Amino acid sequence: MAQEQSPLTGIIEEDKVVIDFGEFEGKSVLEIADTRPEYYQFLLEQKDSGNFSIRRTKDKIFRLYIHQTFLN
Template sequence: MASYQEISPVTGIIDECQVVIDFGEHEGKSVLEVADEIPDFYDFLIESREKGSCTIRRSKDKCFRLYVTSTLQ
């Protein structure tokens, strides 16, 4: 029997509780916290990932940090 791992629409295979937002007014919150507490912002993160604007980087302290790059159109 294969094990099932849920894939996040924002973080992919990385658990949402392990990825910390590193920008804006929600800086320091995990993606999971935002999903529970601020669904509109979570929707924004999903849209940003679909557009290719989200980046997750592992910092020197081994934490995963989420960034959203803004591009002018």
């Protein structure tokens, strides 16, 4: 059976992607979706605008970044 894809992280499970900036640093995308839906919507808007990326770091964790100019 096919797994449902996240609108934000695609094929990577939302609990495996960690925010790497701001007041939510260290929280998973799934946690943000459950507790702060308005911020999750902001992240979706950043993705749609091309201002966002997910990278797998040396520690094997997927980290979500927003381009710095959009955080100021």
